[in-house]
Amino acid sequence: MTDHTAFLATLAGIVGDPRHVIGPGGDFExxxxxxxxxxxxxxxxxxxxxxxxxxxxxxxxxxxxxIAIVPQGGNTGMCGAATPLGERDMIVLRLDRLNKIRSVSRxxxxxxxxxxxxxxxxxxxxxxxxxxxxxxxxxxxxCQIGGNLSTNAGGTAVLRYGTTRELALGLEVxxxxxxxxxxxTALRKDSTGFDTKQLFIGAEGTLxxxxxxxxxxxxxxxxxxxxxxxxxxxxxxxxxxxxxRTELGDRIGAFEVMSRGQIEVIAENLPLVNIPFELDTPWxxxxxxxxxxxxxxxxxxxxALLSNAYERELVTDALVxxxxxxxxxxxxxxxxVSEGSKKAGYVISHDSAVPLSQQATFxxxxxxxIAAYRPDARIVMHGHIGDGNIHxxxxxxxxxxxxxxxxxxxxxGINTIVDEETVALGGSISAEHGIxxxxxxxxxxxxxxxxxRLLRSVKQMLDPNDIxxxxxxxxx
Amino acid sequence: MTDHTAFLATLAGIVGDPRHVIGPGGDFExxxxxxxxxxxxxxxxxxxxxxxxxxxxxxxxxxxxxIAIVPQGGNTGMCGAATPLGERDMIVLRLDRLNKIRSVSRxxxxxxxxxxxxxxxxxxxxxxxxxxxxxxxxxxxxCQIGGNLSTNAGGTAVLRYGTTRELALGLEVxxxxxxxxxxxTALRKDSTGFDTKQLFIGAEGTLxxxxxxxxxxxxxxxxxxxxxxxxxxxxxxxxxxxxxRTELGDRIGAFEVMSRGQIEVIAENLPLVNIPFELDTPWxxxxxxxxxxxxxxxxxxxxALLSNAYERELVTDALVxxxxxxxxxxxxxxxxVSEGSKKAGYVISHDSAVPLSQQATFxxxxxxxIAAYRPDARIVMHGHIGDGNIHxxxxxxxxxxxxxxxxxxxxxGINTIVDEETVALGGSISAEHGIxxxxxxxxxxxxxxxxxRLLRSVKQMLDPNDIxxxxxxxxx
Numbered sequence: 001m002t003d004h005t006a007f008l009a010t011l012a013g014i015v016g017d018p019r020h021v022i023g024p025g026g027d028f029e030x031x032x033x034x035x036x037x038x039x040x041x042x043x044x045x046x047x048x049x050x051x052x053x054x055x056x057x058x059x060x061x062x063x064x065x066x067i068a069i070v071p072q073g074g075n076t077g078m079c080g081a082a083t084p085l086g087e088r089d090m091i092v093l094r095l096d097r098l099n100k101i102r103s104v105s106r107x108x109x110x111x112x113x114x115x116x117x118x119x120x121x122x123x124x125x126x127x128x129x130x131x132x133x134x135x136x137x138x139x140x141x142x143c144q145i146g147g148n149l150s151t152n153a154g155g156t157a158v159l160r161y162g163t164t165r166e167l168a169l170g171l172e173v174x175x176x177x178x179x180x181x182x183x184x185t186a187l188r189k190d191s192t193g194f195d196t197k198q199l200f201i202g203a204e205g206t207l208x209x210x211x212x213x214x215x216x217x218x219x220x221x222x223x224x225x226x227x228x229x230x231x232x233x234x235x236x237x238x239x240x241x242x243x244x245r246t247e248l249g250d251r252i253g254a255f256e257v258m259s260r261g262q263i264e265v266i267a268e269n270l271p272l273v274n275i276p277f278e279l280d281t282p283w284x285x286x287x288x289x290x291x292x293x294x295x296x297x298x299x300x301x302x303x304a305l306l307s308n309a310y311e312r313e314l315v316t317d318a319l320v321x322x323x324x325x326x327x328x329x330x331x332x333x334x335x336x337v338s339e340g341s342k343k344a345g346y347v348i349s350h351d352s353a354v355p356l357s358q359q360a361t362f363x364x365x366x367x368x369x370i371a372a373y374r375p376d377a378r379i380v381m382h383g384h385i386g387d388g389n390i391h392x393x394x395x396x397x398x399x400x401x402x403x404x405x406x407x408x409x410x411x412x413g414i415n416t417i418v419d420e421e422t423v424a425l426g427g428s429i430s431a432e433h434g435i436x437x438x439x440x441x442x443x444x445x446x447x448x449x450x451x452x453r454l455l456r457s458v459k460q461m462l463d464p465n466d467i468x469x470x471x472x473x474x475x476x
Numbered sequence: 477m478t479d480h481t482a483f484l485a486t487l488a489g490i491v492g493d494p495r496h497v498i499g500p501g502g503d504f505e506x507x508x509x510x511x512x513x514x515x516x517x518x519x520x521x522x523x524x525x526x527x528x529x530x531x532x533x534x535x536x537x538x539x540x541x542x543i544a545i546v547p548q549g550g551n552t553g554m555c556g557a558a559t560p561l562g563e564r565d566m567i568v569l570r571l572d573r574l575n576k577i578r579s580v581s582r583x584x585x586x587x588x589x590x591x592x593x594x595x596x597x598x599x600x601x602x603x604x605x606x607x608x609x610x611x612x613x614x615x616x617x618x619c620q621i622g623g624n625l626s627t628n629a630g631g632t633a634v635l636r637y638g639t640t641r642e643l644a645l646g647l648e649v650x651x652x653x654x655x656x657x658x659x660x661t662a663l664r665k666d667s668t669g670f671d672t673k674q675l676f677i678g679a680e681g682t683l684x685x686x687x688x689x690x691x692x693x694x695x696x697x698x699x700x701x702x703x704x705x706x707x708x709x710x711x712x713x714x715x716x717x718x719x720x721r722t723e724l725g726d727r728i729g730a731f732e733v734m735s736r737g738q739i740e741v742i743a744e745n746l747p748l749v750n751i752p753f754e755l756d757t758p759w760x761x762x763x764x765x766x767x768x769x770x771x772x773x774x775x776x777x778x779x780a781l782l783s784n785a786y787e788r789e790l791v792t793d794a795l796v797x798x799x800x801x802x803x804x805x806x807x808x809x810x811x812x813v814s815e816g817s818k819k820a821g822y823v824i825s826h827d828s829a830v831p832l833s834q835q836a837t838f839x840x841x842x843x844x845x846i847a848a849y850r851p852d853a854r855i856v857m858h859g860h861i862g863d864g865n866i867h868x869x870x871x872x873x874x875x876x877x878x879x880x881x882x883x884x885x886x887x888x889g890i891n892t893i894v895d896e897e898t899v900a901l902g903g904s905i906s907a908e909h910g911i912x913x914x915x916x917x918x919x920x921x922x923x924x925x926x927x928x929r930l931l932r933s934v935k936q937m938l939d940p941n942d943i944x945x946x947x948x949x950x951x952x
Contacts, residue, residue: 105831107714110831152671163667166642181926181927181930186833187907188829189860189904190829191629191678191827191904191906191908191911192905192915192919193678194677194934195628195677196927196934198675199670200670202667219724221725246696249695249697250768293727295777353664353665356583384665386664388663388664388665389664428661429668430666430667430668431666432667433667447668450655450656451659451672454657454672455670458672461936461937
């Protein structure tokens with residue numbers, strides 16, 4: 001075994017204070033296990049640089065020593081991208097100390113941040129100047145924006161505001177050779193050649209380390225309306241969505257779908273969640289409208305949409321929330337899907353997106369094939385259908401989340417079914433969670449050879465010695 | 477001189493019909509001169525493949541023969557990117573025959589098109605399913621979407637709908653080795669690694685040839701309101717913009733600014749254009765609101781904004797159009813800036829964008845320096861200020877557009893002033909027109925070395941033999 005004493009001393013010298021390097025004998029646990037507890041890795045050290053320059057210096061030291069780097073934000077990823085795995089010598093590089101809001105501009109509707117800023121802190125800084133940073137997801141209290149950018153995270157506001165990629169105006173990146181790519185621009189328009197920053201968004205730290213970003217802000221909604229509707233088919237759900245888009249445009253803040261089984265799982269396992277209607281149709285939709293103009297009567301607009309849909313027999317019943325309390329109760333159902341499902345058994349979840357025009361075929365086919373393959377699985381669904389992104393869950397009763405080993409074959413079998421149907425319909429196997437290690441082999445299976453070759457060429461160009469997050473995203 | 481007979485025969489064989497290859501003795505003029513008449517090139521042949529496969533075959537033939545390729549759409553670019561220039565043997569590859577709308581989906585709010593589709597034809601196809609394709613610019617009757625994507629074109633709707641990049645869901649690209657990268661996806665969310673299609677947007681044909689695209693569609697506005705306001709300073713213009721964003725959000729379809737001098741140039745040279753107010757303030761803003769919800773009273777919303785701004789002394793006077801005719805008359809002024817300016821002399825125009833927070837400093841500094849450098853120049857301004865993109869025009873009286881040779885030094889001097897101020901304020905020297913050949917040396921001057929190195933690495937990776945549009949975008 002190589003002696004890394006000198007290398008560790010170099011790291012300590014760069015970050016200046018021994019507290020910012022965890023070395024042999026330290027508590028590695030929070031940094032080498034992913035938050036779902038599915039991947040357990042090991043690292044030579046965990047280092048926490050305090051500036052972009054220190055990140056650059058750490059990367060240069062690693063490049064010189066041939067030691068790999070796993071960049072880590074809040075360690076809330078779903079696919080193991082931030083876990084140090086494999087036999088190579090590697091360090092975990094935490095961005096925690098890069099946590100400054102650099103500047104915020106109401107005039108420019110933009111905010112410049114360090115990559116280690118917690119998502120919720122960015123939301124708060126925007127709120128303080130009467131603006132909205134719309135990215136919102138379950139982990140927002142602990143995930144970091146660098147991680148959100150690196151996975152091109154989705155969340156609940158994609159339909160209205162786009163994915164994380166679409167929220168990024170500029171990036172600062174430390175490249176695998178330690179050079180700093182300073183693209184902290186707040187420009188809305190820039191037509192000066194191809195846009196290299198795009199490469200680092202969604203790259204999950206395999207091409208460099210995002211250390212800063214300039215992000216778009218938006219005016220805050222001042223009016224809101226929420227409704228719950230019952231529908232008989234996924235086709236009816238899609239028809240309602242198209243009609244809602246036609247009439248209401250971008251004021252549709254959310255258009256979330258749940259299958260009856262999904263709500264039943266919540267009702268059975270979380271008795272405190274109030275379900276204010278009979279579960280007598282197969283599909284349920286939560287629609288939220290938002291508007292910056294306080295004077296627009298959104299309830300009336302929503303009622304007009306839904307009563308028209310009722311007349312056309314698209315919707316069998318609908319409730320428009322008459323108060324903020326009722327609106328919150330509707331959202332409570334949607335926000336309980338994860339907890340409710342986990343209490344029902346081992347959850348094999350998927351994060352596919354297919355074009356909306358293929359959504360009905362997709363849902364029908366996948367459900368039929370999983371039911372045939374594993375008849376005891378409960379197949380339930382929820383998701384951001386406005387984005388084409390339905391999460392299909394196969395829940396295996398009687399097993400807990402930590403009993404993965406007992407159903408490896410089933411997981412593979414069900415993944416294959418979902419992947420096959422996804423790819424056959426022109427979809428993506430990961431709409432918003434990324435690739436990491438979990439989906440790496442699936443990516444290789446479903447990606448066209450020309451595209452895969454190009455992905456590898458980009459990696460080779462930027463990181464010829466493969467020191468940035470090796471083994472992630474791209475299959476071996 | 478090399479004999480290219482065999483090569484030309486190969487091209488003819490690929491495209492099948494002699495009409496689709498213009499060779500020696502043919503009329504090259506429409507293809508080797510840019511539309512502003514500033515660049516005159518030469519080519520071995522102009523070839524018009526009829527399918528993506530034929531484009532691929534032509535590229536392979538060129539790669540084998542070491543002959544360069546200049547992809548050309550509608551040849552309406554502003555920077556000479558589509559003109560065959562330089563001493564190398566090259567062909568012009570026209571996309572005209574790839575002009576099919578492949579499919580259109582109201583449900584998915586998307587349209588799949590060949591790259592040679594005329595922009596106006598795409599707008600029309602969207603309109604036929606009650607949807608909007610928002611990209612709109614002066615050349616829309618003849619420019620092709622492949623060219624719009626390749627320059628990441630801006631236009632009048634960026635504030636509301638984003639640049640061309642933000643409108644692209646998927647791309648099909650023929651790579652410099654002739655391989656076809658099939659990314660014709662209609663997905664809204666895809667988090668499977670880095671997004672290679674982004675490289676080709678804005679690359680001006682230097683990395684490959686875009687042959688197809690899937691584009692976003694939007695619901696059509698059903699309500700519209702237009703106003704013209706007079707303001708005393710650029711700070712007031714920006715303050716009004718921020719307030720408009722706060723109250724009205726994304727229903728601001730356009731927020732266009734003109735300087736008094738810009739409108740005076742129109743009034744002097746285009747007497748048929750009606751200017752329905754005194755030119756007694758230095759700045760004028762045209763605001764257009766749009767909404768999908770027909771019942772929203774946009775005139776009232778606009779009046780509320782403007783009367784509040786009047787009380788705060790931001791606006792000295794304002795008119796809200798009371799009819800479609802009056803709205804069209806307001807827009808007529810804005811649409812006359814190009815023609816009016818050209819009649820006033822030789823136009824040295826710029827396409828800078830700076831962050832909105834720097835806009836006031838930018839405008840003041842540039843005007844002062846140009847006035848000192850060339851006192852006889854008329855300095856006028858117009859632009860999409862909501863995007864941070866003001867076009868600064870220095871008009872040299874007594875010279876016509878074809879007398880460029882007489883003022884080469886002045887052009888260089890004024891470019892330098894604008895570039896210096898743009899870069900000092902964190903801006904872009906080309907917000908929406910691209911780089912091509914016109915801005916290539918300027919790009920080299922203002923781009924940071926790390927970024928420039930990365931641009932070159934990407935080019936080298938994808939096109940090691942430099943056959944795709946050589947000499948464009950990247951400086952020698």
